[in-house]
Amino acid sequence: xxxxxSEITDKQQQFIEQQYIFFIGTADKDGKVSVxxxxxxxxxxxxxxxxxxVNYTGSGNETAAHxxxxxxxxxxxxxxxxxxxxxxxxxxxxxxxxxxxxxQELEKLFPESISNRQYFDINVDLVQTSCGFGVxxxxxxxxxxxxxxxxxxxxxxxxxxxxxxxxxxxxxGKNTGI
Numbered sequence: 001x002x003x004x005x006s007e008i009t010d011k012q013q014q015f016i017e018q019q020y021i022f023f024i025g026t027a028d029k030d031g032k033v034s035v036x037x038x039x040x041x042x043x044x045x046x047x048x049x050x051x052x053x054v055n056y057t058g059s060g061n062e063t064a065a066h067x068x069x070x071x072x073x074x075x076x077x078x079x080x081x082x083x084x085x086x087x088x089x090x091x092x093x094x095x096x097x098x099x100x101x102x103x104q105e106l107e108k109l110f111p112e113s114i115s116n117r118q119y120f121d122i123n124v125d126l127v128q129t130s131c132g133f134g135v136x137x138x139x140x141x142x143x144x145x146x147x148x149x150x151x152x153x154x155x156x157x158x159x160x161x162x163x164x165x166x167x168x169x170x171x172x173g174k175n176t177g178i
Contacts, residue, residue, distance in 0.1 A: 005127040007048035012087060012127060016045060016077055020140050024053075025074040026066035031172035034062035040143060043075075044109050049124040051075065051089065052106055056115040057151055057159055057167070064118055064177050065170035067095045073122055080140075084132035093122035095177055114159050115151035117167065118177075 005012070016022075020039060027033040043053040053075075055063060067073065075089040096103055096119040106119040151159055163178045170176060 002128055002130045005129075008045060008051075008089070008124060008127055009048075012129070013045050015079070015085060015087060016043070019077045019079075020143075021077075023076040023078075024063055025076065026063050026070075026072065028066050028069040028170075028172065028174060031170070031174065032062070034060075034066060036060075036063060040148070041111055051091070051122045051124060052109065053120050053122075054106075054110045054116050055118045055120060056113065056147055057117045057162060058147065059166070060171065061117070061167040061176040061178065062170050063120065064095050064167075065172070065174040067093065067120065068177055069174065073120065075122070078132055078135050080135060080138040082137070084135065086130045086132040086135065088128045088130075089122070089124055090126040090128070091122040091124045093120055095119075096121055097177055113148055113151065114154075114156050115148055117163065 008016070022038050022043060024036045024038055025034070038053065040056065042056065043051065045051055063073070071092045071094065073091055073093060077087045079085045096106055103119070106121070107116065110116065154162060167176055168178050
């Protein structure tokens with residue numbers, strides 16, 4: 001049975017910190033709904049009602065476009081181990097870009113990378129747990145370094161050019177803020 005909380009509990013924070021992957025769900029008022037897997041070392045819980053995560057450069061930039069339009073986000077974690085749990089965090093927030101004043105403050109929270117495209121600063125409205133009985137079991141084998149290696153090969157100027165050419169608009173043609 002699902003349970004709801006107004007903030008992240010200590011036990012839920014421990015669960016989140018043990019996960020290797022999480023999923024971001026966003027949508028504009030119209031157009032495509034985006035569900036995106038995230039990994040690497042990209043999420044921080046700043047307090048019981050605030051999460052920040054770094055969005056590394058990738059092929060799409062739907063989350064940024066959706067946040068500019070509606071500022072709603074769902075973050076989902078699910079256990080792939082023996083102990084079952086699905087944890088959803090619902091919230092609203094804002095996109096932080098390299099040009100923004102608080103970029104440097106958030107940058108200190110994560111490993112340095114030229115791939116850091118945006119930060120998402122989320123105010124948690126609701127935390128919901130559910131059983132996860134239908135989620136399969138998986139074994140964690142390790143992180144993939146491909147995304148960060150790709151960014152490093154492009155270099156700082158190459159990444160900026162990629163943002164301009166590939167990440168400026170969503171697949172629905174909406175502005176991403178880049």
